[in-house]
Amino acid sequence: MFRLTRLTDYAVVVxxxxxxxxxxxxxxxxxAEETGLPLPTVAKILGLLSRQGLITSLRGAGGGYLSHQDAKEITVADIIQSIEGPIALTACVEGAVDNCSVENxxxxxxxxxxVNQVVADALKTVTLADMIDFENSFILEKSKSDVSSAKLN
Known part of the structure; x- marks a missing residue:
């Protein structure tokens, strides 16, 4: 099963x-307070995101973290790669960390x-803005018609 870790899900929230x-x-x-996530988890996510350049870490008394990119500029692929590493569905795709013993x-x-490239390309088309737009995200045409007919009844 292709599955992202909870840490990646939380990174989208943060x-x-x-x-x-x-x-x-x-x-x-x-x-941590604003999202309801545990502080150690948030700190880990912020470290990973800043190392990959998605956010900026500022040191000192007035320090913290700064988001300098618009949500429309950050893709789901960017977030996954910052937290998980390269997008690799199997051990034998280019960029995979694991090696397959029968690859040759x-x-x-x-x-x-x-297949891996198609999945990666699809993840590059979904932005953080799409993920946080709760009213309009991923509404299927069938769902829209169901909602419309429910309002009429």
Missing amino acids: LGQMSMQNERIVTAPQL MCPMRGNWNR
């Missing part, structure tokens, strides 16, 4: 909170790269 107050310096304790004789060798 970045979403930061993007609602773009250009505001926030601390890990502030974000596998008939599928190289074919997973195409």
Whole structure:
């Protein structure tokens, strides 16, 4: 099963909170309180995101973290790669951290790269802004018609 860690899910929450107050310096304790996430988790996420350049870490008495990118500029792929590392569905795709013991004789060798690229490209089309737009995110046409007919009844 292809599954993202809870830490990646929480990173979307943290970045979403930061993007609602773009250009505001926030601390890990502030974000923990605002999001309801545990402080150690928030601190870890902030460290990973700042190392990858999605946010800026500011040291000193007035320090904290600063979101300098608009939510429309940050993709889900950016967030996943900051927390999880390269997007790799299997051990044999380019950029995977693990090695497959039968890679040299596998008939599928190289074919997973195409699938992996399609998934990565799809994740690059969804932005943080899409994720935090609760009213309009991912509403299917069928769902819209169901809602419309429910309002009529």
